[in-house]
Amino acid sequence: QQPVQSPQAVILREGEDAVINCSSSKALYSVHWYRQKHGEAPVFLMILLKGGEQKGHEKISASFNEKKQQSSLYLTASQLSYSGTYFCGTRNAGNNRKLIWGLGTSLAVNP
Amino acid sequence: GAVVSQHPSRVICKSGTSVKIECRSLDFQATTMFWYRQFPKQSLMLMATSNEGSKATYEQGVEKDKFLINHASLTLSTLTVTSAHPEDSSFYICSASSRGGMNTEAFFGQGTRLTVV
Numbered sequence A: 001q002q003p004v005q006s007p008q009a010v011i012l013r014e015g016e017d018a019v020i021n022c023s024s025s026k027a028l029y030s031v032h033w034y035r036q037k038h039g040e041a042p043v044f045l046m047i048l049l050k051g052g053e054q055k056g057h058e059k060i061s062a063s064f065n066e067k068k069q070q071s072s073l074y075l076t077a078s079q080l081s082y083s084g085t086y087f088c089g090t091r092n093a094g095n096n097r098k099l100i101w102g103l104g105t106s107l108a109v110n111p
Numbered sequence B: 001g002a003v004v005s006q007h008p009s010r011v012i013c014k015s016g017t018s019v020k021i022e023c024r025s026l027d028f029q030a031t032t033m034f035w036y037r038q039f040p041k042q043s044l045m046l047m048a049t050s051n052e053g054s055k056a057t058y059e060q061g062v063e064k065d066k067f068l069i070n071h072a073s074l075t076l077s078t079l080t081v082t083s084a085h086p087e088d089s090s091f092y093i094c095s096a097s098s099r100g101g102m103n104t105e106a107f108f109g110q111g112t113r114l115t116v117v
Helices: none
Strands: A004-006 A009-013 A020-023 A028-037 A045-046 A054-057 A060-064 A071-075 A084-091 A105-110 B004-007 B012-013 B019-025 B032-038 B044-053 B068-073 B076-081 B091-099 B112-116
Touching: A009 A020, A020 A028, A020 A060, A020 A084, A028 A060, A028 A071, A028 B004, A060 B112, A071 A084, A071 B032, A084 B091, A105 B032, B004 B012, B019 B032, B019 B112, B032 B068, B032 B076, B076 B091
Parallel strands: A009 A105, B012 B112
Antiparallel strands: A004 A020, A020 A071, A028 A045, A028 A084, A054 A060, A060 A071, A084 A105, B004 B019, B019 B076, B032 B044, B032 B091, B068 B076, B091 B112
8 A cells, every 4th residue: 555645845945944744554663764956766765664653764763653654754954955856665564574655845945 | 684785776768668676685585585665755666575485465456466476585585667657757665574583674675766757
C-alpha cells in the first residue's frame, strides 16, 4: 500500500521551517526519507525503525509515531539547498526489502 | 556511503532498437537490485526486483519480455529495453541493497535518461 504524503508542495523563504508527513493505514516496518533534485537520483536522508523514534541530520530531523503508521520530516531554518522533492519510502514486513514510495512533496526554498 | 554506478546517464536511440543500462555496486555486494522508472514530476515506479543468480520479479503491468533484467553477479545488474518506442522514454533508476536486513538504506545509481526518437 502506497504511503500518503502531505503536503504535495511547499514554498518557503530561506530560514523558514516546514513539516512533511508520510502516513500509512497499516503499521510499517520502517520509513525511509530521501530527497531528489531535478534530473538526479534520490539521496538518502534517514531511516526510522522504532515507534517513537526521532532522528536528526543537521537541521533536518524526523520522527516515527508510536503506532508506526506516521512519520514526519522536519526542516528547520531552511536553506536554498533544501529545495527538491522529498519522498518517503516504506517497508512492510515480508515484502522482500521492497520500498513503497509516496508521491513526493515538492519543496522550493526562495531567497 | 556505498556507491552505485549507473551507465549511461543519457541515451538517445531510434525507435525499434534496444538499449542496455548497467547498474554496478562499486564497493559492496548487492544481493538485491531494484529497477525503477520515473516520469516527470512523479514518484518512483518499481519495475522489477532483481536477485543475484535468479530471475527477476516483475511488478504487475511491467512486460518482462520488453524490459529484460539480468543480475549475473553480486555487483552488476542490467536492464535492456528491447524494441524501444517513444513511450519508453523516461528516467530509469536502479538501487541496490547489500546483504543487510530490512533496515538498510537503498543506494541509488545516478539514473539514465532514455529518449526514443
